[in-house]
Amino acid sequence: MHIDWDIDNTVEAPCPACADTAPKPIRLQVRSAIPPCPELPLVLCNHCGTSFFPTLKEPEYETAHATKEALAFYLEQGAGIDVMAEPLAAIDSSKVQRYLEIGCGFGFSLDFARSVFGWSVQGIDPGFAANFGREMLDLPIASTYLRTPADAGPEPFDLVLCSEVVEHVFEPLGFLEILRGVLAPGGTLLLTTPNAGAIAPDTPAGILVPLLSPGYHVTLYSRAGFEALLRRAGFTAVQVTEHGPTLRAAVSMTEGTADLSRRLDRDRYIDYLRERARTIAPDTPLGLGLRYRRLKELTHAGRFAEAEEAARQVVEACRARFGFDLDKPDELLAWTDWPADLAAFHARGPFSLCGILYCLGMLAWLHHGNRDLARTCFQAAAMAGEHARAVLQKIGADDGETDDLAWRARGYAAQILAWTNPAAAADAVERFETEPSLVLKERIPLGILADVRQETFTTLLNLGHYAVADRLALGVEQDLPTRTLGQTASVTFGLGILCLNHRKAAKMASTWFAKAHEASRRLLAAAPEQAMALLWPALYHQALALVQAKDKNGAAEAVSVLLDPSASPAVPPDIVEQAKALARTHRLAARGV
CATH class of the missing domain: 1.25.40 (Serine Threonine Protein Phosphatase 5, Tetratricopeptide repeat)
Known part of the structure; x- marks a missing residue:
């Protein structure tokens, strides 16, 4: 996706967040992902820092990404179930009986809330994925838009979640006033939305492309702008926090109903994934996606014995559905005919292939001590991740986690060389500084480069390869402020x-x-x-x-x-x-x- 950052012009348009009417400088210009793919200027409100696309026409969300391949990507990889569920941790679950989610998509957070907290749940979403979630998870999801409080039903709700929705809304003030109208006395509205503060030329594409989502996102709020909009909508208790490329908000008419510093209970999340996976066939996109997410959680938590059991399920599911053996990652690494579009990738392997191979590499290295196998897994993960992102970018999408894991896999493949060929490990790290990736021709994100350089430097020192470690020392020292x-x-x-x-x-x-x-x-x-x-x-x-x-x-x-x-x-x-x-x-x- 090409982004033009050098547009010297202004646009007359009121800010959707703070209503400022001063001329707005164009921050960047990018093509819409929706045919006929017009150029879209993104303007900046200098008063509150919010950015928006003033010439965007409202898309038809009912048919957006309405293909089985796009749904498979969402189920296998794209849906951050933990990210969706985390805002719910801000609330004392004992204070909630009725829970409403607007724009619930497939319905993962509804299912989590019902399974883990025992709440009575209701979803509203007219989109393609919601139709499948209603059937596959047996969820009460209304396929409609919320145009008045009555569309949510006759009874108010103790908690309403509106996650990654308000950036799509062309009249956000009226929308938020409707949401205020469906809350019970003392009820809370939780929201998440992309953070305009993350829009920058050096933001990794895996983060920037989904954040912009040109053709679908109309307004990207700053923290100050989002708070101003929420107060304009009549909420008196407003909290807005930044979490990297995401803003989180908790609003109410009553103080003290939410604590955004609370975090998701990862053990309960892992238990949810295990129990829900038991009800879904493993060789389906949903079944494989649930099992991969559990494998990922257990691997990152260092619970390697349990992760090993989860990995077996994923390996067997891939063997049954796609016919390849993840126990032989060298065979995947030898692929020369990687799929060139979304449908072909869906037929060849799971969209979570990069993450699966990354976890298998971690298990081989840290649990079994097999560095050679781990390095092959990491190399295959990096290749799979870049090819998956290439086909996503063809439809105007991307995946930040795959971007991150693919680069980290490359880094670990370099670090592992420290045990057998220390000079080659340093060579590989130094090449990261100058050479782009093979497929997408992207540069390694600076934060990941700093991590790779530090970890390889430390490994070389611990192994006594001081002269080779010294080659990386200047870069490591320069990274210290970060x-x-x-x-x-x-x-x-x-x-x-x-x-x-x-x-x-x-x-x-x-x-x-x-x-x-x-x-x-x-x-x-x-x-x-x-x-x-x-x-x-x-x-x-x-x-x-x-x-x-x-x-x-x-x-x-x-x-x-x-x-x-x-x-x-x-x-x-x-x-x-x-x-x-x-x-x-x-x-x-x-x-x-």
Whole structure:
């Protein structure tokens, strides 16, 4: 999808969010995904930061993506069931009896709410997927639009969810006023919508294309703009938070009905996937999609024994439906005739093939210790992901998770080389900086590049390949401003080890170890277990480096902290003994020796 970011023009149009009437600069221009595919300017409201397509004509949502292949993509991969269900965690489930979802699609969050919370549920959606969800999940979904409160039925609802809908609505103020009218006293409306703050040239295509959805999305709200619109609609209690490319909102006429900081209970979600999958044949798009999502959750949670059992189900389903063997990923890697369109891909393999192979790679590596098999799985995952995205882009769509996993799979394939060919591992990481992907000719997202570089650097250090690790050190150091506290602690400790053991730069090593200690100290409140991994080792290594730099006073001060019985958190006994030995060997004037 080509996006023109260099349009020097303005458009006269009122902002749908804040109603500002000043001329709007054109932020970008892109072709609609709907034939005849006109060019669509996206304008920016300088008052609230919202962007919108002022020339877009309202599409027919009843027939949008109305093909079995598009539905299969949604069921196998595209539907983020956990993302849909997560807003529900903001509510005390015991306070809800009646739940309404507008634009419910296939109905996954309705099914989750009914199964997990026991709520009485109702969906409204005139779309193609909703017709299938009503039958396959036995859900009460009305195939209509919500034009008045009466369209939702005679009884009000304790909770209404409107997820990824308001960006499609051409008259959002009136729509939100209708939603306010279906709420029971003290009821809550939850909303999610794309975040205009994520629109940028360097946003990965897997995120940017679905966010823009040219031809389907009319308004992309900023946080300030969305809050302004919700207050204009008459809501008095308004919360809006940013979650990467998504805005989440909880609104009511009563304060304190929702807490958007609450997160989905992943164990309950995994249980839901298991129980729902038992009712659906595994070799169908829905059955395979449910089983893949459970495999993904268990793999990411490190529950590898359970993930192994889930993987068997997925492997057998793919063998039965498509005839290929995921236990032999080298055969997939050898494919030269990858499908060129959505229908052909649907006939050849699941749209979740990238994610499945990624999880199988993780199991091979971290559970079975089979790095060769893991690397082949990751290489096949990267190839499958890019080809899946290529056919999605032909219909004006994309998938952010597949984009992310395909790049991370490439990164792990490079990192694994550190055990057998360390120079080749560094070569592969350096090529990421300059070479685009093979199929889509895209550059690796900078955040993923930083992760790959850090993880490969750390692996090379741990294996003792200091000279090769040094090739990546400058990039790792330059990435530091973008790293989390945990990553900063790990990277600065690694740079300290490199300076101490390879560069023989003890004074610089002590500086890096001090940074690692400080980052770990700052991490204590949020993640104490992670912080403790390097908190005291970093200070001990700082003392060691200071001894080698002939700064005995500085070394003595560091050792004194390690030997302080009132230190909090307590210093592990083995580090205390090492600190005492260091002080005795080098005659440091440390307290507590």
